[in-house]
Amino acid sequence: MKRTMLALAASMALAPNSWADSQFKLLVLAMPSKYHYEYIPIARDSLERLAKLHAFEFDWTNKTQSFDGDLSRYAAVVFMNTPGEELNPAQRQNFEAYMRAGGNAIVVHRAAITPPDNWPWYEKLVGRRVGVHPMLQTGVVTVADKGFPATYGLPERWIWSDEFYTTTNPYNIRINTVLGVDESSYDPRKIWPGQVSEPMGKDHPIAWHHQVEKGRVFVTTLGHNGEMYRDPQYLAHLMGGIYWAVTGKGAAPTPALR
Known part of the structure; x- marks a missing residue:
């Protein structure tokens, strides 16, 4: 009887750990810059709460040396x-190899901006080239694919304030x-003196996904300031993109054509 009770107590002690097994692990690169630094503690805290809620882990770093080692243990890399x-060149090659082997990536806001032709492979991974962009304004974000997980927590027309990046597609x-943005809901030409920003028209994507090498890539150009990383709808958008990038699951089936 005593042995039975001890075995039961041991199993109860171990059970919470087994129930909390991590589903996957992320590598999150978040380096402070001139315009993006205050978001870091907020985004990290919010990601920790998402990780506890959804049973995953992440390594948060502001050092690129994390790209020197074995990336295969990460289900996705997040460029925050x-x-x-x-x-550096060796780290770039390592990341390219990771994607060729079936790794996945999430690109958030400023991470979509890179100097033209500096690393063409990365520009292709992002999928669009970001040029100058209008000032942060309040506008109407529109859901382009309501069957994709990164839209499940959003209304079809969503009032949001951000830098609505304009992009080109050189590759x-x-x-x-x-997600798209309704350009009639803000001023696409409102920009700093000496710069020019032109509207893109009806086709103005601000979040998207695609396949790169053997992996999945989710890009959201939303997320300029720190307070956004406390917003439940923005976090649902981000989590939906992470979930899809890591698993490839969650997208609603496309209705059959008749």
Whole structure:
């Protein structure tokens, strides 16, 4: 009887750990820059809460040396407001090899901006080239793909304040648009003196996904300031993109054509 009770107590002590097994692990690169630094503690805290809620882990770093080692243990790499240009040539090659082997990536806001032709492979991974962009304004974000996980927590027309990046497609990359923005809801030409920003028209993607090498890539250009990383709808958008990039699951089936 005593042995039975001891075995039961041992199993109860071990059970919480087994129930809390991590589903996957992320590498998050978040380096402070001139315009993006205050978001770091907020985004990290919010990601910790998401990790506890959804049973995953992450390594948070502001050092590119994390790209020197074995990346295969990570289900995805998150470039959090930090573009790939920060990686040195050897680290770039290591990341490319990771994607060729089936790794995945999430690109957030400033991470989509990289100097033209500095690392063409990374520009292709992002899928679009970001040029100058209008000032932060309040506008209407529109859901382009309501069957994609990064839209599940959002209304079809969402009032949001951000820098709505304008982009070009010099490498003719096919992307799947997740969110767009209604340019009639803000001023696409409102920009700093000496710069010019032109509207993109009806086709103005601000979040998208596509396949790169053997991996999945989710890009959201939203997320300029720190308070955004406390917003439940923005975090649902980000988590939906992470979930899809890591698993490839969650997208609603496309209705059959008749």
